[in-house]
Structures are given as C-alpha cells and as structure tokens.
Amino acid sequence: MFSRRLFLTSASAALWVPASARASAYPFTLGVASGSPREDGIVLWTRLAPEPLKGGGMSGPAEVRWRLCEDERMTKVVRQGVVMTGDDVGHSVHIVLSGLQSGRDYFYQFHYADADSPIGRTRTASRTATTAKLAHASCQSYESGYFTAYKDMAEWMPDCVIHVGDYIYEGGIGTLGTRMRDIGKGRRQAFETVRLHNSAEIVTLWDYRNRYALYKMDPHLQAAHAAAPWIVAMDDHEVDNNWAGDTPQDPYAQTMLEFRVRKLAAFQAYWEHMPIEKPPVLEGLKSTLQMYGRYRFGPAEVNLLDTRQFRDDQACGDNRKPPCTALLDPKRTLTGAAQEDWLLKGINRCEALFTVLASQTWFGSFRYNGAPDAPERNLDQWDGYPVQRQRLIDALAAGKARPIVLSGDWHCSAVMSLHRDPYEAKTPRIGHEFAGTSIASACPWARDMKDALSQNPHVHHYNGDQRGYVRHTVTRDNWSAEYRVVADAGIETSPVRTDITFDTKEA
Numbered sequence: 391m392f393s394r395r396l397f398l399t400s401a402s403a404a405l406w407v408p409a410s411a412r413a414s415a416y417p418f419t420l421g422v423a424s425g426s427p428r429e430d431g432i433v434l435w436t437r438l439a440p441e442p443l444k445g446g447g448m449s450g451p452a453e454v455r456w457r458l459c460e461d462e463r464m465t466k467v468v469r470q471g472v473v474m475t476g477d478d479v480g481h482s483v484h485i486v487l488s489g490l491q492s493g494r495d496y497f498y499q500f501h502y503a504d505a506d507s508p509i510g511r512t513r514t515a516s517r518t519a520t521t522a523k524l525a526h527a528s529c530q531s532y533e534s535g536y537f538t539a540y541k542d543m544a545e546w547m548p549d550c551v552i553h554v555g556d557y558i559y560e561g562g563i564g565t566l567g568t569r570m571r572d573i574g575k576g577r578r579q580a581f582e583t584v585r586l587h588n589s590a591e592i593v594t595l596w597d598y599r600n601r602y603a604l605y606k607m608d609p610h611l612q613a614a615h616a617a618a619p620w621i622v623a624m625d626d627h628e629v630d631n632n633w634a635g636d637t638p639q640d641p642y643a644q645t646m647l648e649f650r651v652r653k654l655a656a657f658q659a660y661w662e663h664m665p666i667e668k669p670p671v672l673e674g675l676k677s678t679l680q681m682y683g684r685y686r687f688g689p690a691e692v693n694l695l696d697t698r699q700f701r702d703d704q705a706c707g708d709n710r711k712p713p714c715t716a717l718l719d720p721k722r723t724l725t726g727a728a729q730e731d732w733l734l735k736g737i738n739r740c741e742a743l744f745t746v747l748a749s750q751t752w753f754g755s756f757r758y759n760g761a762p763d764a765p766e767r768n769l770d771q772w773d774g775y776p777v778q779r780q781r782l783i784d785a786l787a788a789g790k791a792r793p794i795v796l797s798g799d800w801h802c803s804a805v806m807s808l809h810r811d812p813y814e815a816k817t818p819r820i821g822h823e824f825a826g827t828s829i830a831s832a833c834p835w836a837r838d839m840k841d842a843l844s845q846n847p848h849v850h851h852y853n854g855d856q857r858g859y860v861r862h863t864v865t866r867d868n869w870s871a872e873y874r875v876v877a878d879a880g881i882e883t884s885p886v887r888t889d890i891t892f893d894t895k896e897a
C-alpha cells in the first residue's frame with residue numbers, strides 16, 4: 391500500500407518535496423501526473439515551471455530524467471530514461487510507456503538539475519480485475535471554491551480519476567467576497583468568490599499556460615494527480631464558454647479566424663498540462679486534439695467521450711429553451727460521425743459487465759417546467775441532440791453489458807435512470823446515469839431544478855447545493871456510486887462526507 395505520508399500532508403500543505411529541491415528556482419511547481427492507463431502502459435507527465443505564473447520561467451532546451459519503480463521508496467527501478475524538452479512545448483514532459491504489467495501500481499519521479507519532483511503513484515488498466523475504484527469529477531472554477539474535494543479523493547486512492555471537463559475556467563478576475571445575484575423568477579442568491587484568477591479572460595497561449603499553472607499550483611489538485619492516473623477530456627471552459635466545433639460563444643465578438651487561433655492555443659496548453667498521449671494536430675488553420683478513448687477497468691469498459699470538439703452548433707440558440715424543429719434533424723451530432731461510429735462499435739462489441747459513457751454533458755433528459763407540449767430543456771446538453779441520443783440508447787439497450795453514464799457540466803449531483811424513451815420514465819429502464827456535481831463551480835440553476843423535480847420522475851437523487859465528486863466502486867454484480875460532498879467549498883479545511891450511496895443492484 392502506498393504511504394500517503396510520502397506525498398500528502400495536512401489539509402493546507404503542499405506535496406512532499408525532498409530537501410534537495412527546496413531551491414528558489416524549484417522547477418516542479420506544478421507537480422506530477424499520470425494518465426491514459428492501458429493494460430500495458432501509462433503516460434507520465436510533468437512540466438518545468440520555476441516561475442509558473444510568468445510563462446514558466448524556463449528558456450532553451452532542458453534535459454529531464456525520470457524513473458518508474460515498483461515500490462514507493464523508488465528502489466526497484468522498472469524503467470528510467472532521459473528526455474529533452476523545450477520552449478515549443480512549454481517545457482512539458484510526456485513519457486508514453488508500454489510493456490508494463492496490467493492492473494498494478496507503479497511509482498514515478500522526475501529529476502531536473504539537482505531538483506527532484508514529488509513521487510507519484512499510478513496504476514495500469516486491467517481486463518481481468520474483479521473490482522474497480524473510479525473517481526469522477528468535473529468543473530473546478532478556481533474563484534468559486536477551494537479544491538478540498540481533491541484532498542478527499544487523493545486519500546481514497548482510486549484506480550483512475552475520470553475528469554469530464556472544465557478543468558480550468560477562461561474568465562477574467564472577479565471580486566473577492568459574497569455578492570447577491572439574480573437567479574430568475576425574482577429570486578436572488580448569494581455567490582462567493584474565495585480567490586482570484588491571475589489575468590483577464592485568457593486568449594493567447596501565454597494566457598492559457600499561466601491559467602493552467604495557477605490551477606495546477608493548488609496542493610489538493612496536485613495531490614489527486616499524484617495519487618492516481620487520470621483520463622481527461624475537455625468541456626467548454628478550457629477554450630470558451632459553450633463553444634461548438636469552430637463556433638465561439640460570441641461570434642459577434644471574435645471572428646472565426648480569431649477563434650481558430652485561440653482554439654489552437656487552448657488545445658496546445660491543454661496538451662502541455664495533461665497526461666495524454668498525443669499533441670494537437672494542425673491542418674491548415676484547423677486544430678484537432680484526440681481526447682475520446684476507451685479504457686478498461688475490470689468489470690467496467692469506459693468510453694471517454696468528447697462532446698465539444700466535433701459537435702454541431704447548438705440548435706435554437708444556447709441554454710435552456712423549449713425545443714424547436716431544427717433539433718430533430720437526424721444529421722445533428724454532438725460527437726461527430728467518426729466518434730459515433732467508434733462508440734457504436736465499442737458498445738456492440740463490449741465484453742465487460744458494464745459499458746460506460748463518460749460524457750461531459752448530461753445524457754438523460756431534464757425538463758425545467760411542466761409545459762405539456764414544449765417543455766424547456768438545456769439544449770447545450772444531449773437534450774439538444776435527441777436523434778443521435780436515441781441511436782445510442784438503442785445500441786446500449788441492444789448490447790449485452792449494463793449501461794452506465796457518468797456526466798458533469800451542470801454543477802449538480804443527480805442519479806437518474808435511463809429509459810428507452812428518455813422523455814418517458816414509464817418505458818423500460820436501460821441503465822443509470824450518475825451526474826457528478828462540481829469540484830468548485832457554483833450552480834445558479836439549483837433552485838429551478840429542485841422546483842422541477844416532480845416533472846422528472848427518472849431523477850432519484852438531486853443535490854445542487856454542494857460541491858464534491860463521486861466514488862464509484864464496481865464489482866461483478868453492482869455499480870455503487872458514493873456521492874462525496876464538501877460541507878462548504880468556501881472553506882479550505884471544510885469536512886467532506888458521503889451524501890448518498892446508490893447501488894444499482896438494489897435499484
């Protein structure tokens with residue numbers, strides 16, 4: 391068992407750092423990470439950034455040594471090497487390893503000059519494991535709350551963390567303190583800003599690098615990365631709120647060309663800060679980043695989706711609206727044709743007991759009022775792409791594995807049953823969706839949703855008031871989702887407790 395003492399200390403303290411590294415120009419200020427676990431491989435990550443909020447503070451080529459060991463004391467070396475990094479990748483390091491044993495822990499560390507990085511624990515994927523521990527998180531607005539949930543997650547030491555997006559927020563600097571905001575229907579609610587962003591809204595590669603650095607300097611986020619491998623896919627705020635394909639949130643304020651350049655900067659910075667396998671590809675002015683992928687954790691096969699990069703623009707306008715006829719165009723897609731084809735083949739061929747869609751946005755339907763003919767729905771989510779969703783529901787219902795959806799985006803916890811007709815809870819249930827709340831982001835629509843619960847009988851649990859994450863324990867006959875919530879995300883030392891545990895075998 392990995393001793394957490396090695397890299398975790400008290401609630402507010404940083405990672406364990408060896409004495410030799412406590413120099414003023416310590417380069418591993420952003421910690422370490424691992425991810426994209428395969429049955430025989432893993433990606434190890436770090437970035438040299440002695441001045442993390444000023445572009446990193448490195449210049450020219452740099453030689454980084456790394457070691458992968460069987461033991462937490464770093465004595466039994468399995469692999470080691472030296473890699474060059476430089477300005478073109480923000481002095482980030484990605485080590486893509488293969489040929490490892492499946493389903494086992496490894497420990498890793500980087501070295502630069504006389505500085506040693508923190509030690510990270512990682513774990514390869516496994517086809518044969520009988521159980522899996524998966525943590526699932528999203529939406530970590532730095533200004534809205536502390537990342538206390540990650541301290542709790544690191545202590546659980548999952549096999550893998552599934553992050554479904556909004557790892558950073560692109561907005562500018564707020565105002566510290568509590569302010570009242572109009573939340574509609576004449577109601578007002580208090581929102582807190584507990585700490586501040588480091589710049590105006592981010593647009594350039596320099597901006598994005600410094601924003602990632604700000605977030606990644608958080609000790610609890612670093613602890614969660616050092617405790618387990620992550621699989622990650624961005625949602626909207628890693629680029630621009632509610633962007634879709636090549637369309638920004640506000641096409642009247644940024645040209646298509648400006649947005650394409652911005653998107654490339656955002657993708658490049660994402661690659662430089664995440665333990666993913668491949669950098670973005672630029673063809674002409676069109677950038678793409680491979681984020682969707684399939685991962686196996688014993689009884690669960692996880693299809694990590696990318697529901698932002700290849701989607702058609704939101705129909706009928708953004709946000710919550712009654713549906714319009716454009717929604718029913720069968721060509722409208724949230725994933726793009728290639729990803730849908732890949733997903734359908736995966737669902738059909740799945741040999742695991744559970745087939746999992748890890749989606750940024752909610753898959754199940756939610757009506758925000760009782761209007762009988764045209765209820766208001768969130769058209770940025772799968773509710774805005776109903777024809778494609780039905781194709782996936784049909785495939786999930788026909789498959790042998792039990793369907794599970796993990797989702798984020800909407801800053802509230804919800805346990806939902808998924809039905810053959812997603813608008814009708816009386817139709818056969820095909821599986822369950824676990825929508826995670828946010829690590830830190832606020833939920834201004836929580837009251838509206840609570841008021842509408844009677845219109846949504848497929849929602850079995852709802853909590854829009856607390857921040858946190860979900861612990862999933864998967865066995866051969868049960869998917870157990872334990873919702874961990876932070877008492878008050880505005881207090882860094884706030885306690886974390888279990889809100890509910892939902893067992894599918896009892897549902």
Ligand SMILES: [Fe+2]
Nearest residue numbers: 529556799831
């Ligand atoms: Fe979010």
